[in-house]
Amino acid sequence: MNKEYDYLIVGCGLFGVVFAREMTDAGHKCLIIDKRNHIAGNVYTENVDGINVHKYGPHIFHCSDKDIWNYVNKYANFNSFRYEPIANYKGELYNLPFNMNTFYQFWGTRTPEEAKAKIESQKVPNNNPRTMEEFALANVGRDIYEKLIYGYSYKQWQIDPKELPASIIKRLPLRFTYDNNYYRDKYQGIPEGGYTQMVANILGDIEVKLSTDFFENKKHFESIADKVVYTGKIDEFFNYEFGDLEYRSLRFETETLDMENYQGIAGMNYTDAETPYTRVIEHKHFEFADTKHTIITREYSETFNRKNEAYYPINDEKNNNVYNQYKKKSETLGNYIFGGRLAEYKYYDMHQVIGGALARSRKILNKE
């Protein structure tokens, strides 16, 4: 007997939505469910009095892949926003990422040669750095480390960088150009009208059931579709049988202020160890909103547990080994597809998730 749906998709984030769109366009019947009460997963934006608030952290679209850029432009117009955050260290302001503007602010150096010489003189050589502190001192020197890295990393990990392994930071790039643009990608911007609208446009008339947890009715959902696409946490799917995968979590504190402009920029990082939050986001600057009020969000790093949100996977050796056990087991389930940041236990940017969903769906369609 034919089942009601070809695909039951668990999760209405970018992976689930893009996969469902491709399959629907190819004539397959899809149902998306999500346990949250809204579409768009972590890219969800909520319009609050004319300002699109990024509810799960600030999201800037960036990629260098023309196909993916063309794909998202079918569903949204992107503005020309560039992410150029500022670091606030006890009231001193520095441009990020570390570039010629930052070096000028630190030392008054004007040419790349002067800046390089200054940084060299600040470095603490170490051929085999074991801690994050040793790694940073060897690569960027004392001033940048002490004012821009130490306190921020301490708050992010809630561990002193003197004790964090060097492997936690892969690189600390220094730019010898006057370029504050955080991303180096060719295509960048924010969808006008917010991500939720973009996701709604991708969805079109695909059926979606919100506030619906897959695990509360797993047997039923398996029975109504030929295949299940699962984009939730992979350890939860297997009832944590190989152990919990670790994440960093975040807490957001959002406030409406009766003023037009609070900090003059979308993102300000607080890089001292004492300020309890890591950054303040002022949402109106993503879309140049023209309002009399403003909305800010203070972002705090939090320890993850099964009850709060999983944000950043901790892809160290221990966790990757646990993940590989889940992955192996998932490959034995013929009628399941696992995709997206939680099911693949990877930090993916939006374009990577979209690229992954397009690749996965096209591979299946080519085989049919």
Ligand code: FAD
């Ligand atoms: P999600 O969006 O998490 O979707 C998964 C969905 O599955 C969720 O809605 C969840 O509710 C649902 N679900 C899970 N379990 C169940 C269940 N049992 N039953 C029903 N539903 C379930 N990327 C960028 O490109 N640029 C950025 O600037 C950027 N900023 C970021 C900032 C932060 C703080 C973070 C954490 C990430 C950022 N990202 C950014 C990455 C981006 O958020 C992800 O790439 C993208 O959201 C992943 O989409 P997804 O579909 O894999 O997962």
